[in-house]
Amino acid sequence: MDFSASKFNRRDFLWRFGGGLGGIAMAHLLGAEGLLADTLARPNPAFNGGLHHCAKVKRIVQLFMNGGASQLDLYDYKPELIKRSGEDFNPGEKIEASQSKPGKLMKSPFDWKQHGECGRWVSSALPHLATCVDDMAFLMAMTSRTNVHGPGVYLQTSGFLTPGFPCLGAWISYGLGSLNNNLPTFVVLPDSHGLPYNGKGSFSSGFLPVTHSGTIINATARNPITDLFPSESAKAITKQSEADGLALLNKLNRAHLTQHPGDSRLDARIASYELAAKMQLSAPEVLDLAGETEATKKMYGLDDKATESFGRNCLTARRLLERGVRFVQVWSGRDGSMNNWDNHTDIPKELGSITKSMDQPAAALVKDLKARGMFEDTLIIWTSEFGRMPFCQGTSLGRDHNGGTYVNWLTGAGIKRGAAYGESDAWSWRATNDKTTGYDLHATILHLLGIDHTRLTFRNNGSDRRLTDVHGEVIQEILG
Numbered sequence: 001m002d003f004s005a006s007k008f009n010r011r012d013f014l015w016r017f018g019g020g021l022g023g024i025a026m027a028h029l030l031g032a033e034g035l036l037a038d039t040l041a042r043p044n045p046a047f048n049g050g051l052h053h054c055a056k057v058k059r060i061v062q063l064f065m066n067g068g069a070s071q072l073d074l075y076d077y078k079p080e081l082i083k084r085s086g087e088d089f090n091p092g093e094k095i096e097a098s099q100s101k102p103g104k105l106m107k108s109p110f111d112w113k114q115h116g117e118c119g120r121w122v123s124s125a126l127p128h129l130a131t132c133v134d135d136m137a138f139l140m141a142m143t144s145r146t147n148v149h150g151p152g153v154y155l156q157t158s159g160f161l162t163p164g165f166p167c168l169g170a171w172i173s174y175g176l177g178s179l180n181n182n183l184p185t186f187v188v189l190p191d192s193h194g195l196p197y198n199g200k201g202s203f204s205s206g207f208l209p210v211t212h213s214g215t216i217i218n219a220t221a222r223n224p225i226t227d228l229f230p231s232e233s234a235k236a237i238t239k240q241s242e243a244d245g246l247a248l249l250n251k252l253n254r255a256h257l258t259q260h261p262g263d264s265r266l267d268a269r270i271a272s273y274e275l276a277a278k279m280q281l282s283a284p285e286v287l288d289l290a291g292e293t294e295a296t297k298k299m300y301g302l303d304d305k306a307t308e309s310f311g312r313n314c315l316t317a318r319r320l321l322e323r324g325v326r327f328v329q330v331w332s333g334r335d336g337s338m339n340n341w342d343n344h345t346d347i348p349k350e351l352g353s354i355t356k357s358m359d360q361p362a363a364a365l366v367k368d369l370k371a372r373g374m375f376e377d378t379l380i381i382w383t384s385e386f387g388r389m390p391f392c393q394g395t396s397l398g399r400d401h402n403g404g405t406y407v408n409w410l411t412g413a414g415i416k417r418g419a420a421y422g423e424s425d426a427w428s429w430r431a432t433n434d435k436t437t438g439y440d441l442h443a444t445i446l447h448l449l450g451i452d453h454t455r456l457t458f459r460n461n462g463s464d465r466r467l468t469d470v471h472g473e474v475i476q477e478i479l480g
Contacts, residue, residue, distance in 0.1 A: 076405075084105050097401075133418065134417055135366065135411045137409065141436060143430075189330045322372075453466065
């Protein structure tokens with residue numbers, strides 16, 4: 001048999017002598033060690049401790065409230081709004097709302113109380129998260145360039161208003177790489193009701209190699225990872241037929257590679273098969289919560305229908321982080337006008353329902369990570385695409401979109417605990433002092449990962465693109 005270079009390249013060798021899923025796994029392992037010349041370029045393992053400076057954060061979980069969480073019903077206490085509730089809103093300039101004529105000023109239907117040693121005001125809608133405020137740093141004057149959901153979510157995930165740009169998780173995957181060769185670097189846990197605004201575009205790798213896109217896991221579904229295993233109805237699929245199919249696929253892939261050298265989509269496809277081979281062994285263990293104690297399950301709210309779904313996602317997120325997944329994104333709320341944070345009609349009912357589903361599991365995640373010593377290298381982020389207006393929407397009890405001000409919080413590694421930065425006006429209509437943007441948030445996250453956001457770039461269509469575009473400053477005031 002002729003083993004000359006004219007007959008075999010390295011990938012051919014693996015496929016001919018490894019074959020099937022074993023060959024895929026072998027190719028991945030050799031590629032991860034840099035032993036395959038034609039393998040997709042992978043980050044240097046040394047980068048796991050930071051690209052440009054010493055990292056304080058190794059892994060991240062982002063809790064994304066899809067729909068525009070109402071800051072003035074949750075975290076932004078405004079006595080003046082309470083005092084003037086029911087009056088016309090007249091700030092001395094034109095008021096614009098996205099979907100309706102502005103109604104009367106409307107106070108929050110929830111009670112307010114100061115919590116913790118820091119004295120942070122939190123509404124009664126969040127009784128569990130209120131117990132965690134001494135570990136959090138609040139950004140009280142976040143602003144957005146838009147008050148439209150799709151562009152707003154893109155802006156908060158990718159730094160741009162339009163599709164086609166890599167999201168935060170993809171940039172982190174590209175810059176730092178994996179902490180575990182058996183699991184994805186970037187995992188997305190969507191709401192059980194469906195995907196958020198923009199669908200899969202919210203977790204896209206954009207112009208980065210496709211392998212950096214988020215891997216979607218539906219933790220509450222019967223088959224959490226689509227197509228990882230053959231369906232039960234596919235009786236014709238056997239080990240032999242699967243091996244034959246993979247051999248044919250390999251032949252087609254190699255033919256395509258010859259015709260289209262350097263196609264990152266093919267590299268990503270091959271990488272996905274490599275990862276799938278290992279995930280068939282590792283993923284079931286991660287997603288199986290049977291080994292968790294009953295006390296832990298109850299803490300996350302798995303014993304309550306209202307909190308079970310988001311609680312399962314939060315507990316799964318913790319298990320993924322423990323096993324080396326670098327970035328986990330947990331979504332609360334789907335697209336559309338229901339089952340999310342887009343509360344146009346009835347704040348007491350709609351917001352009260354979704355906060356109940358999120359509050360206990362999110363607080364459990366914070367406390368669980370802290371108890372396990374994972375605060376030392378894990379960052380937790382709570383965010384939304386924008387906020388809500390201080391007046392009611394027409395004659396309803398709902399609130400319209402507001403890009404003028406909203407609230408995010410962070411906790412965990414590298415964060416100054418009990419801190420707050422920024423301030424909105426007396427009605428929580430617009431940010432006034434120490435405004436921050438999604439660009440600043442992204443710059444700060446990358447900084448904690450050991451990355452200078454101005455230096456993490458990718459050449460695309462003649463431009464050196466970056467997550468923060470031409471904007472962004474690290475928010476030093478919330479760093480510990």
